[in-house]
Amino acid sequence: MKSLAIILGKAAIVAGKILKRGSSLPGDIALKIDKKLLTKLELPELKIAVTGSSGKGSTSSIIAHIYRSMGYKVVHNASGANLTAGITTTLLENCTLSGKVKGDVFVFEMDERYAKFAFPDVKPNHIVITNITRDQPPRQGHVDLVYEEIKKALPYHAHLILNGDDPYLQKFNLGNEYETTYYSLDKTDLSYTDKKFKNLNINYCPKCNTKLVYDYYHFENHGKFNCPKCDFGHPESKYTITNIDYPNFEMTVDNKHKVKLQYDLLYSVYNTMAAYTTACALGLDETEVAKHISELNANSKMYNHYKYNDSDVYVLNNKNENSTTFNQSLLFTERFNGSKTVVIGWKEISRRYAFDDLSWLYDIDFEILNTPDVKNIICAGPNAYDIATRLIFAGYPNEQIYIFNNLTEAKEAVDMNKTDYIFGILNFDYVEPFKSTFAKKEEV
Amino acid sequence: MKITIGHLFYDILNLYGESGNILALKYALEKQGIEVEIKEISLNDELYLGDLDLVYIGAGTEANQLLALDYLKKYLPAISQAVLGGKFFLVTGNSVELFGTHIQDGENKVETLGIFHYFTERTKERKVSECVFKHKKVDDLILGFENHQGILRKVSLPMFEIIKGYGAEKDSGVEGFKHNSFRGTYLLGPILARNPKLLEFFVKELISRKDKNFEFKPFDLEIPQAAHDKFMDKYTNLLAALAEKEDKKNNKDKKDTKK
Numbered sequence: 037m038k039s040l041a042i043i044l045g046k047a048a049i050v051a052g053k054i055l056k057r058g059s060s061l062p063g064d065i066a067l068k069i070d071k072k073l074l075t076k077l078e079l080p081e082l083k084i085a086v087t088g089s090s091g092k093g094s095t096s097s098i099i100a101h102i103y104r105s106m107g108y109k110v111v112h113n114a115s116g117a118n119l120t121a122g123i124t125t126t127l128l129e130n131c132t133l134s135g136k137v138k139g140d141v142f143v144f145e146m147d148e149r150y151a152k153f154a155f156p157d158v159k160p161n162h163i164v165i166t167n168i169t170r171d172q173p174p175r176q177g178h179v180d181l182v183y184e185e186i187k188k189a190l191p192y193h194a195h196l197i198l199n200g201d202d203p204y205l206q207k208f209n210l211g212n213e214y215e216t217t218y219y220s221l222d223k224t225d226l227s228y229t230d231k232k233f234k235n236l237n238i239n240y241c242p243k244c245n246t247k248l249v250y251d252y253y254h255f256e257n258h259g260k261f262n263c264p265k266c267d268f269g270h271p272e273s274k275y276t277i278t279n280i281d282y283p284n285f286e287m288t289v290d291n292k293h294k295v296k297l298q299y300d301l302l303y304s305v306y307n308t309m310a311a312y313t314t315a316c317a318l319g320l321d322e323t324e325v326a327k328h329i330s331e332l333n334a335n336s337k338m339y340n341h342y343k344y345n346d347s348d349v350y351v352l353n354n355k356n357e358n359s360t361t362f363n364q365s366l367l368f369t370e371r372f373n374g375s376k377t378v379v380i381g382w383k384e385i386s387r388r389y390a391f392d393d394l395s396w397l398y399d400i401d402f403e404i405l406n407t408p409d410v411k412n413i414i415c416a417g418p419n420a421y422d423i424a425t426r427l428i429f430a431g432y433p434n435e436q437i438y439i440f441n442n443l444t445e446a447k448e449a450v451d452m453n454k455t456d457y458i459f460g461i462l463n464f465d466y467v468e469p470f471k472s473t474f475a476k477k478e479e480v
Numbered sequence: 481m482k483i484t485i486g487h488l489f490y491d492i493l494n495l496y497g498e499s500g501n502i503l504a505l506k507y508a509l510e511k512q513g514i515e516v517e518i519k520e521i522s523l524n525d526e527l528y529l530g531d532l533d534l535v536y537i538g539a540g541t542e543a544n545q546l547l548a549l550d551y552l553k554k555y556l557p558a559i560s561q562a563v564l565g566g567k568f569f570l571v572t573g574n575s576v577e578l579f580g581t582h583i584q585d586g587e588n589k590v591e592t593l594g595i596f597h598y599f600t601e602r603t604k605e606r607k608v609s610e611c612v613f614k615h616k617k618v619d620d621l622i623l624g625f626e627n628h629q630g631i632l633r634k635v636s637l638p639m640f641e642i643i644k645g646y647g648a649e650k651d652s653g654v655e656g657f658k659h660n661s662f663r664g665t666y667l668l669g670p671i672l673a674r675n676p677k678l679l680e681f682f683v684k685e686l687i688s689r690k691d692k693n694f695e696f697k698p699f700d701l702e703i704p705q706a707a708h709d710k711f712m713d714k715y716t717n718l719l720a721a722l723a724e725k726e727d728k729k730n731n732k733d734k735k736d737t738k739k
Contacts, residue, residue: 177606177627180542234490239492245523247491247522394674394711395497398498398500398503399496399497421706421710426500426673428507429673437703439703
């Protein structure tokens with residue numbers, strides 16, 4: 037069974053290449069023939085899994101890059117096919133006919149809802165759980181269900197790599213049953229002490245249900261927290277980000293290692309740090325690790341920043357039905373002083389579903405825009421009225437809200453109401469249309 | 481006039497934008513020139529129902545639902561008295577389960593507040609659906625979303641008639657529960673923000689309780705109404721397309737049987 041599964045799987049890979057179609061189909065075929073195939077392949081000793089709601093792709097890519105740069109042969113599902121079949125396909129592409137995977141380390145991104153199928157068979161020995169956030173809540177059920185599914189899937193002796201700033205993630209190791217390495221971010225100039233975000237996944241101590249107290253926040257429930265009643269609190273971190281220099285796309289770890297970032301946003305900081313922590317905790321040299329990440333991110337630039345009619349434009353890419361991405365963008369607008377126009381919109385709520393629930397709009401703290409700096413908010417696209425409704429209920433002045441069916445119609449309103457800054461807070465399907473509508477003006 | 485709204489469990493029963501209901505109520509009341517106070521009350525706070533004109537409770541995870549239940553049990557006599565005495569309650573999502581007699585989850589039975597006679601049966605699959613409901617006293621269709629893992633049995637006084645969705649009990653054709661001024665529904669999230677006519681109806685009731693002769697001003701809900709109507713249009717078209725597809729399939733099936 038095993039050999040047949042491998043042979044047919046490999047044949048499907050070849051066929052896929054001829055037809056120029058990459059997919060998880062080879063893995064699918066092989067698993068149909070032999071359900072337990074993953075337990076029968078001879079995997080590398082070192083198996084690193086990255087799961088969580090977001091950041092899986094970039095974190096696993098950085099880890100793979102580090103190992104590759106240090107001379108290891110890395111097997112990695114770089115295509116982003118992160119369900120069981122996708123992982124199986126990656127392994128088939130890299131194994132001999134007898135099932136020996138040719139590599140020193142297997143790094144894989146794992147869908148958080150499929151970990152329960154693949155982890156028991158692959159048995160990763162190191163697992164990064166980046167975060168568990170509200171993502172497509174109407175369909176995913178809720179965060180606790182995602183948490184429970186991952187928790188059940190964790191192999192007995194796994195080593196966990198977790199963000200110490202997020203109290204929710206500590207739920208994975210409340211009983212201290214896993215060896216866990218934490219990373220965190222020290223207080224920065226952008227840390228704040230008021231709560232700012234209302235709809236969080238965790239507010240209470242997971243041990244004794246007392247309300248958590250924060251010295252400061254970085255974002256949503258991330259920050260320096262402790263339980264006033266029991267011993268629960270921010271864990272001791274093995275690696276700490278001691279400074280972030282966003283203008284230069286750089287962070288400093290433990291006051292000595294400078295590491296380049298891909299984006300000037302907090303999620304990029306945490307993803308990079310998760311990768312750094314994984315590699316260093318597994319024994320790689322810190323200086324080398326910092327160097328290799330920086331090489332990877334050497335060409336980062338303000339891809340999302342340009343000038344349009346004397347205004348500074350920032351294009352912020354978000355994911356619909358995921359309030360966290362929008363909250364991060366809203367927080368980003370606060371870094372700047374001056375008059376602001378904010379454009380919010382998308383083409384489709386979701387490509388995958390026929391029906392469109394909009395509850396998640398109310399999990400986003402649009403109240404942040406309720407400042408004198410924000411002169412106009414332009415709502416664009418098929419849900420422009422829903423966005424405007426949200427803003428009205430946020431207390432934003434009615435007369436400063438503009439509603440348009442699409443970005444082309446919105447252009448005039450933006451051009452007429454010039455401000456120092458223009459922020460496009462957009463779902464990914466509106467990023468390119470936005471950039472072409474508000475393109476740099478040619479010199480006359 | 482001042483109206484005080486108690487947002488119970490604002491920080492644990494906050495699954496899908498439930499705070500939108502509070503925002504919408506505040507907006508609509510203030511448009512009527514009424515002073516609004518929102519009291520956020522949760523696990524570590526004391527509950528004084530006497531101060532509140534309306535109690536709102538939203539949906540939460542199963543674990544948080546149980547934490548809320550333990551808290552509410554401490555105040556059971558007061559809550560029971562308030563509900564039966566006609567205080568306004570709006571309870572959305574799975575919190576409606578807490579006011580029945582119990583939740584039956586396989587072998588496991590959780591005693592709930594027992595203020596009403598209905599009870600909950602946990603089901604294996606989650607019921608997830610876009611919903612369209614009708615409310616007798618509201619001159620517009622109600623839209624919303626449901627995502628729950630239970631059905632309500634023995635609901636005697638439903639709130640909505642179902643046009644689309646599962647509702648409290650499959651095939652019963654009704655949803656929600658109403659008694660005096662207590663209203664509960666499995667609908668999730670910001671239902672008042674998304675249904676301006678329902679919002680108006682609630683707010684009018686709230687105000688009239690305090691002043692029968694209150695003269696209502698315009699609510700300024702044109703934009704939320706436009707959002708609602710656009711959504712309904714899209715939804716109606718989709719429903720028509722689905723019906724057509726179904727018709728074609730049935731015709732084809734008939735032909736196949738004839739063969």
